[in-house]
Amino acid sequence: ASHTADDVGDEPLMMAATLPVVVSRARAEGLxxxxxxxxxxxxxxxxxxxxxxxxxxxxxxxDGNRGIGNGCVIPAGPLRAPLPPQLARTDALIVVGEGNAAQNIAAELASRGKPVLAAQLKPDEASLAVLRGKRALAFAGIGDPARFFNTLRSSGVEVARSRAFADHHAFTKGEIDELVADARRDGLTLVTTEKDFARLRGADGPPAWAEAIVPFAVTLQFADVALLRRLVTDQLFKAKERRLRK
Structure with a gap:
């Protein structure tokens, strides 16, 4: 059975990785x-x-605050494809955050009998401990860097300065050196997302020039874990039934 988690805009689903991971440019080969x-x-x-x-x-x-933005498809807006056919293929919706920008989509899917799950990004206590009492220079190259900066602030981290890069930005040593120098000059601690930090890692871990950076870890905490379990169980059972009928 293959299952997909995706976003109609461009916000990553961030969860603690506890299972084996396959990375492949070709999806079929990866599967x-x-x-x-x-x-x-x-x-x-x-x-x-x-x-x-x-x-x-x-x-x-x-994202509960961003929703679908202006509702247009790339490059005019954040959607990767027109919304109606995407909703027709959706088995469940996960809304991250407290905002109400996703409530119309949630109501549409609920009217079709599709589960809607609410979730929050929960900061890792170890990450918070490293940053507690310090002023930070935060940077990110994800779909919505502002959301990361807001997550830091709402977690009690003082973000003195921030720098946003394009989604999936490939950081160069020169860019990191500049960020490190800026942080040291102003007495700030460099912090970024785990996703961005992972792009700095080599086969032997992060290079020496990235050691000054603190990766900020988060997990996705669901409001109704029982509903999530039922969704997963039901989908796996249906997938098994389909295979047995073939």
Whole structure:
């Protein structure tokens, strides 16, 4: 069974990774590798619009504050495809954050009998401990850097300065050196997302020039864990039934 979690805008679904991970540019090849390693359930990130793999269940993730933005498709807006056909293929919606910008989409899917799950990003206590009492220079190259900066502030981190880069930005040593120098000059602690920090890692871990950076870890905490369990159980059961009927 393959399952996909995706976003109709461009916000990542961030969860603690506790299971084996396969990284592949070609989705079908990545799934084949996972199957070869004994996987019976595959959770695919960012695969909602990918037609190369047949999915048993598809989830979309929306930010409660951003919603779908202006509702237009890239490059005019944040959507990767027109909304109606995406909603038609959606098995459940995850709304992250307290805002109400996703309430119309949530109501539409609920009217179709699709589950709507509320969730919050919960900061890792170890990350907070490192930053407690310090002033930070935060930087990020994700879909919505402002959301990361707001998460830091709402967690009690004093963000003295921030720098936003384009989504999936490939940081150079020169850029990191500049950020490190700026932080040292003003007595600030450099902090970024785990996703951005991972792009700095090599085969032997983060390079020496990235050691001054604090990766800020978060997990996704669901308001109704029982509903999440039922959703996963139901989808796995339906997928198994479909295979038995073939």
């Amino acid at each position: 084949a590798l996972a199957r070869a390693q004994g996987a019976s359930v595959i959770l695919m990130d960012d695969g909602f619009q990918n037609p190369s793999v047949v999915k048993d269940a598809s989830l979309i993730v929306m």
